[in-house]
Amino acid sequence: MSGELDEIRRKRLEQMQQQQQSTAYQQAAQQQQQQQQVEEAKQTILRQILTQEARERLTTLRMARPQLAEQVEMQLISLAQSGRLQSKIDDAKLKALLQQIQPKKKEMSIKHI
Numbered sequence: 001m002s003g004e005l006d007e008i009r010r011k012r013l014e015q016m017q018q019q020q021q022s023t024a025y026q027q028a029a030q031q032q033q034q035q036q037q038v039e040e041a042k043q044t045i046l047r048q049i050l051t052q053e054a055r056e057r058l059t060t061l062r063m064a065r066p067q068l069a070e071q072v073e074m075q076l077i078s079l080a081q082s083g084r085l086q087s088k089i090d091d092a093k094l095k096a097l098l099q100q101i102q103p104k105k106k107e108m109s110i111k112h113i
Contacts, residue, residue: 046073049080053091061098072101 046055062069075097079085089097 042073042077045077045080049076049085049089050094051088051090054089054094057091057094068098068101072098075101 046058050058058069058072061072072094076085076089
């Protein structure tokens with residue numbers, strides 16, 4: 001009797017573990033799908049508000065400084081959604097925006113005595 005009870009408990013525990021794994025997998029898949037949808041929406045907006053050259057500069061920036069690129073993208077999307085953009089952002093405007101966002105580098109000079 002005790003052996004049967006232990007076997008039933010073991011099988012029930014296995015079932016519960018399988019259900020938890022299945023649920024975790026489904027949640028991860030849903031989360032990944034939501035992230036993909038957000039990224040697609042973001043790229044759609046950026047294609048509408050940036051010229052080809054500006055998009056290329058942003059892609060290059062993303063490779064070198066991903067956090068800064070993300071910050072710039074969110075700022076541009078915010079401007080677009082609030083209706084504060086009058087025209088597409090070209091490369092020159094994007095450069096100016098990047099210069100405003102990036103902290104100023106201190107000039108160092110070495111003096112030889």
